[in-house]
Amino acid sequence: MATRRHVLAGLLASSLPRLSWADAGSPTFVAAARDATNAFALHGLSAEGAPLFAIPLPARGHAAAAHPLRPEVVAFARRPGAYALVIGCASGTVLARLTPPEGRQFNGHGAFSQDGSRLYTSEVVAETSEGRVGLWDTRGYLRIGEFASGGIGPHELRRLPGSELLVVANGGIRTDPEDRSKLNLDAMRPNLSYLAPEGELLEQVELEPEYAQNSIRHLALAEDGTVAFAMQWEGDPADPVPLLGLHRRGSPARLCPPAETEAYAMKGYAGSIAIDAAGERLALTSPRGSVVQLFAGDGTPLATHPRQDACGVAAAAGGGFIVTDGGGAVSHLTDAGMRPLQTTAAAWDNHLVRIA
Template identity: 45%
Template sequence: MDRRQFLATSTAFLAAPAWAEADAGAPAYVTAASRPDGSTWIVGLSAAGTQRFAFPIPGRGHAAALHPSRAEAIAMARRPGTFAVVMDCTDGREITRLASPEGRHFYGHGAFTADGRYLLTTENAYDVPEGRLGVWDAEAGYARVDDLPSGGIGPHEIIRLADGGFCVANGGIQTHPDYERRMLNIPTMRPNLTYLSEAGQIDESVEPPEAMRLNSIRHIAASGAQVAIALQWQGNPLEQVPLMATHRRGEALQYHDHPETRRLKQYAGSIALAVDGREIVVTGPKGGHVIFFDAASGSPIPGRDLEVAAGAAPAAEGMAITVAGGLAFGDSRSSRFVPVPGDWSWDNHLVVIG
């Protein structure tokens, strides 16, 4: 099969995995976490906040990619990690482990093709430098079969869209593992949002205006034709800029300010849409605050304080957000706290699987 056509067998499939609906014991969410002793874990949580499993991993994790038809999640290492763990989500058992090739590291995110055949992982080819997407064959034990250009520097999150294609948040920040997490190109950084066809070909790329060039595009969520974007400002720390943007194909990026943006301390941790699609939430783990927007208009909705608010995902009550000591369920109008024992410190993502 032609190396640029192997993704074209996918068809749109964005619903919850069939196995999650069939298995009452399966977790509703997967998230990365750590404990005070420095140990790092992947944790499965039920819709009620009950811990289903906790699996130790060799370094700090970030997000997970979920297979559309098998009870498998790929727990990705946080930049500049080089490991990914394939897990059985019903019990937290390890199936296999992936390692990034020489000269690469993972960025903490991945996405499956709609048919579940291939996994795409965001990677840094740090000596080039160039953003790449690793391609792994899930039917061949996750053998690495190819890689593709991400369309920019620092590809962070990748999501699959309703048409079977993909959207990549190229954060624009050049890094190298020899310099740990130091940002090496701030004077010249250029983030972008790149769209790929289901065959892996770059269809469109949009950059921010010059005034927003230092607003790194990090995390994304999609609803219909609209992509919502969480931003992290790398410019003057005294300057206040929007930390949420939206985009539709063929248009410019639209930035949406909020009177409480300052509370996030120029760092948006996660972004998610409520289960009914009406609200967007942006978390601020550094500021212990979350802000809300009307998904249709982008208008701000009053936020609230939530200690160490990190990952966010749709939930039956609107949204679920990982916070200090547990989960917060609700929306802009109300919220309830559910404790999760274990003294966990959550990473920035809560991935919904049920």
């Protein structure tokens, strides 16, 4: 039953002016980075990659989830992490600090419900790497439950466009909770799991046995329901394997190899993935290979562009992609190639998150 204090707090909150993303400078992207003093921060960037704000983080960040209505971002620690900070981007303050339950670890990613009332977090049971999805009520960022992710070692999770269904990239790797050494490379079973908002497993897709060591890590979603996924190969490095896959519910997954001459360019490691607004282009980055590969929306390879330590990628407002790298550059990628936009002192981390 609501207490008088809770009622008064609710009335006060409803009477306050509601902040919007315009109050935070109307950022198009957010990304974590390390500066020249080795301090970490969450940055807001304009559509052209210009810096708008920088809010300190206690340690290295990984990805973030942007609230669909309020100028709030949940910044996740580099996996496996023990913090997730709710940051008010208009005020530049930490509004809440989320801590996983005992024996759990955050795994670097999260997603909001359509109305922003819930936050879903990617987590593992530390001792076994069994996947969990944490549920949080965003009115006070209180934990209200959890459910199984559908596999081992979940990484990115996303909400399907126009629905409340979740898709989870279960990477399939069991790791040591102390040193992150990989314990089950001979028995990996990565999968995509589609989950109802209360946790019911609706559909699950595994890779063919020959690709069982291709860990599914990151996701990009098209408006028509296509899920593009990026992988990291844990098998023999002499074996070139596709690192891009496509899936539609009710169909088998389809892997999309690059051009034969570029089979080794990414060195078995895709760091991030994005799809453009029209659903006509996909970008796959590899900081290990220092390249960005472009594909058509159907998975046809188009080009490979060199970019040192490139990893963050997101759809650009006017077409193409924005790419960030560990050297501080922000670039615009199109079919014509890579065009520098900004040079900063920030060593950009793994992901560039588009604010919808």
